[in-house]
Amino acid sequence: MLQFKDKQIDTAIFDMDGTMFDTERLRFRTLSQASQELFDKPFTEAVLMGSLGLSATKAEELAKQHYGDAFPYAAIRRRADELELAHVRAHGVPIKPGLLPVLERLRKSGLKMAVATSSRRAIAEEYLINANIFKYFDLCVCGDEVTRGKPHPEIFLRAAEALNSLPERSLMFEDSENGLRSAADAGGVAILVEDIKPPSPEVAARAFARYADLRGFLADLSDWTPKMAMPAVTDPFPQAVNQLKAAIHGFGAMGGGYLAQVFSHWDGYTRPGEIIASTGNALLREAVNAFGRFSVRYGSLAFDQTIENMRVIDAADVPCVAGMYRDCEIVALCLPEQAIATQAEVIAQGLAERRAAHGRPLTVLVVLNKVGGAQFVRDQVAAALASTLPAGECEQILARTHFCETVVTRIVSKLTEEALVRQLRIKRDLYEKNVAAVRESAADHAGWGDDLGDAQMEAITPIVNTLRDAGEPASALAPLHLILFHAETDMPLYAQRGGNLLEHLRQIDTVDDIGEIQTLKNRLWNGTHAVIGWYAALLGYPTIGHSMGDARVQALMNRLLDAELAPALQAAFPAMASRLPEFIDTFRRRCELAFKDPCARVARDPLRKLQRDERVLGSLAMARAQGVEASALAFGAALAVHYALHHPDAGDDAECLAIREIYAQRGALQDVLAWRGDYHGQPYAGLDPVQDAEEIAAVQWHFDRLQAEGERYLSAPALDEAFA
Structure with missing residues (x-):
């Protein structure tokens, strides 16, 4: 049961042509072509437009009123069916935008569903199967199965009755004037989805709701169906594929x-x-x-x-x-x-x-x-x-x-390019092995149809062989995974609220003030992550995960998170205090498992991370403003410059090279921290030598010791002394 606006709904009944499928224009072309072939004249636009939504019998009566009793309507319709089917088989059924999400939401809301179409069953079923939407419907009522076609309500009444439903509990989707009259006269909750020819104003007024297309209805429907909860990592993706x-x-x-x-x-x-x-x-x-x-x-x-x-x-x-x-x-x-x-x-x-x-x-x-x-x-x-x-x-x-x-x-x-190349070589060898296995299996089953008659085998063998040949490469490729990324398991993507689309995407958590989440992450995670990356790289570790077994790295992380950032953030942003423990625990857990996260990647771009209001120096200024002693953050900023100047991997990083050039001019740390040059077309946001003198002095104290003592200053005893 679905609550839609003020209606209780348990059934949805859809017209087909013009409502679900954009086939009315195609039908116009094929009818005109067939009429030209068999009657030497195409249909006029007046006859085509007037026949929208009519049963075959009613459409024939209309055509003969214009062209006379000798008009071969039945033969023209059969020929038009042939032309239309040929087009659909070659190019597929043109589906109306928004159809698949609408069908999915209605079906997953527990509704019974039917098709009520003026088309013949043979045509209707082929189209529904071709479009891969037959699975959504419990039954079809077709134009060749009713006594009185649209605009009579018989077809909708029969569909509702067959589903053990009442018309007043049934959404009835139509695009044409005749169809809308049929649905409204049946007593259904008529939904008008406009197509080629909008109904007259008096008929359109009988619709419960009116939309320019199915996407408009979907926007309303989304407000009356629940947003799915945040997925788990292992949750499957939706099977249904939309047109977006x-x-x-x-x-x-x-x-x-x-x-x-x-x-x-x-x-x-x-x-x-x-x-x-x-x-x-x-x-x-x-x-x-x-x-x-x-x-x-x-x-x-x-x-x-x-x-x-x-x-x-x-x-x-x-x-x-x-x-x-x-x-x-x-x-x-x-x-x-x-x-x-x-x-x-x-x-x-x-x-x-x-x-x-x-x-x-x-x-x-x-x-x-x-x-x-x-x-x-x-x-x-x-x-x-x-x-x-x-x-x-x-x-x-x-x-x-x-x-x-x-x-x-x-x-x-x-993955690195080297790892990707190795993987591709292995996958190629497995693919060739799989192709051979598929072909061997096909040969083993060559006699699969021995119990069929000769005529049946003669008809079906070419079809099966075609499908088998087409399926060999796909069958061989299907078991192979191309692993490109290693990821942790956190799911939400936080986004600033605004825009209807974002409110319905399952993995996006919209918030009123994204600035709070940004500040929390930038200060708590990004700064700590960068400092740990520089420190671990200087200690010689390849990845963050490997470095977490070192007590020195653990001690620095604990001081940054627990002794400096958490109290400073709680004082500066008391509204975010409740989020702090969860964010801290999540970050620690990630770092402990980050064996695929290279320190060189985390340590890159130190110039960007040392800007005035960025993750490290911005956090240092915030802590000092809140009266929180932040020697670990000052040490982290010193590590950034020391890493850029001395680490072997830094020679491949453009920003590390830039820091080396700036420092080489006078050998002064202040020149790096207070640099004001061009940064990708914008002025670099360096510290102010006067306004930020205390922050510069705090970083300078650690930097001097790093330069003078090198590896000894990276050791645990020296750090304990520095942070005492």
């Missing part, structure tokens, strides 16, 4: 190892028909496209999760990247901050194309790990739009684009 597309602009660790999962869960009822991602890594792109899917490994659960319906495009292909913003319902922007300026023009191009093509709203999930990231991206895109379009058009585009601030709570690492 989602995109990931930047197929790195977050994009591939997290956002792809968020989109695959979608609203819990259906998943996107395609997820498009962009990357500049040709090996990664070709590997995913070869499989059509990839897997994420959750080591703590020994579980591999497969993301399907994937297509990866070249990040340098501007038309394709712009096309993501033109065609998709949601785009996750997972690029480094420094890449936004160069990509803003491409995004602007896609948004302009979107406005010209259809004008639907777009949600952009900004996964930037930066407070104010969404506004930062919006400003960049607005500037790019303003350089090519009039102000009024820019405002219209931006008004239809929701740049959404997010907070990610998962740690993900990507």
Whole structure:
């Protein structure tokens, strides 16, 4: 039973052509072609429009009124059926946007469901099977099975009765005037979904609700059906595939190892028909496209999760990247901050194309790990739009684009190229072995039809052989997993509330003030993670997980979390105090299991992390403002510069090289911390030598000892003395 507005509903009955399938235009073409072939004249538009929603008998009467009694309507209709079936078999049934999510929600709400169509059963069943929606319906009542066709209510009454339901408890979906009259006269809860020819105002007024398309009804229905709870890692993705597309602009660790999962869960009822991602890594792109899917490994659960319906495009292909913003319902922007300026023009191009093509709203999930990231991206895109379009058009585009601030709570690492190449070689050998096994199995079953008659075998053997040949590569590839990412198990993606779509996506937790979650994560996790990364790398550990067995690393983490950050955050943001224990426990658990998380990855980009209000120095200033002694945070900032200057891996990091150049000029730490040069087209937010003198002095104290004592100062006794 479903409560929909003020109605109690237990049944849904759907018209087919024009309501579920966009076949009315196709039907017009095939009828006109058949009439031209058999009568030497096409149908007029008046006859075609007048026959919408009519039974075959009524449509024949209308045609003969226009063309005379000799008009061969039955033969024309049969020929039109042949032409239409040929088109559908070649190209598939054109499904109306929003249909699959509607069917899924209604079915999972416990409703009984039927089709009530003027089409013949043979046509109706083929279309329903072709479109893979026959499974949703308990029964069909067809035009060749009723005495009186639409606009008479018989077909809807029979469908409701066959489902042991009452018309007043039945949603009855129609697109045509005759169909709507049929549903309303049956006493049903008539839902008008407009198609080619809207009903007259007096007939349309009989509808309980009226929508421009099924997506409009879905928006209402979503408000009356529950949002599914946050999924567990091992929950399967929805089986039903909708017609929507989602995109990931930047197929790195977050994009591939997290956002792809968020989109695959979608609203819990259906998943996107395609997820498009962009990357500049040709090996990664070709590997995913070869499989059509990839897997994420959750080591703590020994579980591999497969993301399907994937297509990866070249990040340098501007038309394709712009096309993501033109065609998709949601785009996750997972690029480094420094890449936004160069990509803003491409995004602007896609948004302009979107406005010209259809004008639907777009949600952009900004996964930037930066407070104010969404506004930062919006400003960049607005500037790019303003350089090519009039102000009024820019405002219209931006008004239809929701740049959404997010907070990610998962740690993900990507396989190295070397590991991916090794994996591909192993998979290739297994694939060839599997192909041989499939062919051997097919040979063993060559006599499967010996008990069938010769005529039956002659008819079915070509079909089976075709399917077998087509299935060999797929059968051999199916058992193979392409593992690309290692991830921890935290599920929620926090997003600033706003935009109807986000409220219904299963794995997104919308909040009123994303700034609180950002502050908590940035200060508590990101800063600690970076400091531990620098420290563990300097101690010689390959991954964060390995370093957690070292008492020195544990001691530094405990001091950062428990003695400095937690009390400072509680004092600065008392409303968030209740979240602190959970966030701290989650972070500790992740680090303990992060054996796939390289220290070199965590330690990269130290210049970005040392900005004035960023994760380390921003936390140091916050702690000092709250009267909390924060020597571990000052030590962490000193570690960042020491790592950039001395660690062997730092030579491959552009920001570490930049720190070396700045420091080399005078050999002064202050020059690095207070640097004000160009940072990816923006002024770098360094410390102020006067205003931030205390913070600089605190970092300088630890840095001098690191420079003078080196490894000895990284040892536990020295640290205990420094933090005493």
